[in-house]
Amino acid sequence: MKRRGIVLLAFAIAGVNLVPLWLVVKQALTPERESFAWPPTWVPHELTLSNFSGAAEAVPLAQGLGLSVGVAVATVISTLALSLPAAWLAARREEVGSRLDGVVVAARLFPTIAIAVPLAVIFVGLGLYNDSSGAGLWLAHTLLGVPFAFLILRAAFRGVPAELEDAAQLDGASPWMTFVRVSLPLVRPSLGAAAMLVFLVSWDEFAYALLLQVTHRTLPPLLFYLSAFGYPGLSSAVAVLMLVPAVVILLLLEPALRSGVLAGSGR
Amino acid sequence: MANARLRNVTKRYGDGVALDDFSLDIEDGEFVVVVGPSGCGKSTLLRLIAGLDPLSAGEVHIGGRRVDELSPQHRDVAMVFQSYALYPHMTVRRNVEFPLQMRGMSKRDRRVRAEEVAELLEIGALLDRKPAALSGGQRQRVALARALVREPALFLLDEPLSNLDARLRTNVRQHIRDVQRQLGVTTLYVTHDQTEAMTLGHRVVVLDHGCTQMVAPPLDAYARPANAFVAGFLGAPAMNLLPGTIESDALVLAGQRVELPDALRASIVAWGPAVTVGIRPEAFASAQGGGGGAFVVHADPATIEALGSETLLASDTGGRRVLIRVPGGVAADLPPFSAPVSSFHFFSPADGRRLGP
Structure with missing residues (x-):
């Protein structure tokens, strides 16, 4: 029981850290309009490298x-x-x-x-x-x-x-x-x-x-x-x-x- | 291989003196053991000779060359540390080859030489292991190999057996002695163990509070200790030291009047009236009938320690505890034990100096 609690806590801590990381990676690889989409999307619909070339310009x-x-x-x-x-x-x-x-x-x-x-x-x-x-x-x-x-x-x-x-x-x-x-x-x-x-x-x-x-x-x-x-x-x-x-x-x-x-x- | 001369070597720390005016000549190929209680300055002595600590005063000569101004690497001295100080990141082979490598020996010669020494110390099978994978006794032999591999002018050992269990210690002790005799390397060995002091060296140096108490072959030091400290330190169990008073023709010892034999009377009386009398526990034997000229004690049956080959006993005589050691066992109805005056050692109560021959 105690062990399961620790595992859950570990997942919660990992989640808090990993969610923004995931969002950053997603935003970097999807068109800007997806970043502003409401309700927010968790899975990228369209993959692109245009953000990298855009940043370089x-x-x-x-x-x-x-x-x-x-x-x-x-x-x-x-x-x-x-x-x-x-x-x-x-x-x-x-x-x-x-x-x-x-x-x-x-x-x-x-x-x-x-x-x-x-x-x-x-x-x-x-x-x-x-x-x-x-x-x-x-x-x-x-x-x-x-x-x-x-x-x-x-x-x-x-x-x-x-x-x-x-x-x-x-x-x-x-x-x-x-x-x-x-x-x-x-x-x-x-x-x-x-x-x-x-x-x-x-x-x-x-x-x-x-x-x-x-x-x-x-x-x-x-x-x-x-x-x-x-x-x-x-x-x-x-x-x-x-x-x-x-x-x-x-x-x-x-x-x-x-x-x-x-x-x-x-x- | 070389001789070593230590002249008035002194080490002061702040207000304290760790080693005071120490002088000693070690002959080429000689094995000298320095023995004393912890804190007597014996490890300091080794560190000074090795150059790991600077001298406060005095000179160190090795092989006719003054070395006390040289850094440790140039003194041609090898040392085995109490902790062995093996390099944990290197294999046994690289540990043993390290001193040769630092002297620029070629890889090939290094290998041959390291294997020779490994053979001598029976660690040939361990060459490719790391120190962490070795037992205490094996590490000990690797440390010896690393120190001996380059044939140092002077070989220093700092309590090398103190981390080994009792049985292993006996084996390694004999091994160290054999290897030293075989190689003829000039050796200074520091220990607090008096068995090592008695058995290993050609000569023993007894040290206390940074001062030399006696320098002599071990059996001479045992037979005729120069002072009460040496008398009490060498020999196990320790020599009994009792206050005595000399009257006109007898010695009063722990409340007992001991007749002085005619042959010894004149000289003993001259040392009086107060003396410290030393009696080895092994000087006692079952008293055969009466007879003067002996100190007689009655042992307490509760103190019997029967070791098979010998028996240790104690007696409370005149408010003093006297230790007795007799070969074999003892009879159930304990006889009195006596030690003849001829076995006594006499010391000055004032300064502990030995009186008489």
Whole structure:
């Protein structure tokens, strides 16, 4: 009896999440008049890709997609490059760890949209504002990504006994080789999880993307414009594009989430 | 293979001293066991020699080369950790080959060498498994193999048997001794187990509170402990240490007057009046008739622990508990037990120092 209750609850939660997802996919693949049909239809009557071509005509969709992917990938690389050494140090030296904790938490407390304005001013001076390759946005997203990656990786390094690193050094490994051959492989699942989460942080980011770029936009502000100007079909098409990596990452992360790799990593 | 010289090695943590002015010469091929209670500084000693912690003072020389300024990777020291510290993501083969790989040995030579060592330690069949799939004893042997594979100048072992069950411990203990003798590798072995201390090494170093108490071959340390601490630490059950008072021609021990034999009287009287008397539990035997010159106790039948090969008993004599150990069994009507003065050890009550030869 109890078990059936849990199953029903799971279906209810899944339903709440999946219904809008279904509607977005349906709206993206059907003509706009179907989106406005009353009473609403759940099953598409007529399938079309015209929303995608329409969105591409209305906004620079290909450029936006390229920029979104580029900025997200670059953000993952820079974030991990910064977070890995910091997280390792924090895990091995408690006094360093507690201090970095404060910085990381404080960084997460400020609303991004409030920081975006002064950041835009600074970037104008540095020539990074509205950069065609998204360099400014990349820096801003790295700031956002570091706390996530840091907390996940620190928890992972804490799970690696320091004696393994001692043993590697005695076995003749340099500190760098010890890190590469022993510590890093042992945190690989967490490293993968951190990379995917940081990718999504950048992929999904709106405030900086809106305020730091004007003509070279990533997908979230493009979607916002289409939606704000009343094109549910076109904006749904962009939304579906944005959902693809999210769904892929969700499926890839699922075993990690289940095994508790992210346990104790904050948030 | 090399000798090792430790000169005035000291480690301070804040206000505390973990290891105080430790000096020791280990000969090429020698097996030295460092023994002491937990917190005596023995693990600190290994970490200092290995270079995992910096020295506060002193010097470490291995094979005639001063190494205390070098990083661990350049000291040519191998260590077996209490936890074994096997790399969980590597197979046994890759674990054993790792030290060779770090030294740039070719893949082919590595393989040959790893298989030789695996043969020696009887882990040849396990080479393709991961550590998680091994039993405690197997992991232990892999850890030994990884440490020995590159023929280190100095081989350090940190309580390597403490995670094994009692039966396995006896086997592995003998195995470690055989392998060390076979390879002739200079070895420093740390333990709190006095059986290991007695059986493994050429010499034993007894450590307490960061200070060396005695350095000697194990049987010498057992036969003539340098002070009351060593006397109480080596040997199981522990040596009985009783306060005694020397009067003109006799020793008063736990309220009992023990005649001093003529041969020993003069020297013993000179140490008085207050002494600490050490009597090994195995110094007692069934008292045959009366006769002076012996300490006589009556054991409590309730304390009998019959182990078959020997029997352990205890006696409350003059408010002191005295442990007795006799071979075989004991008669149902317990005889008194006596230990002759010639078996006594004498220590200064003030500083625990051994008195006399």
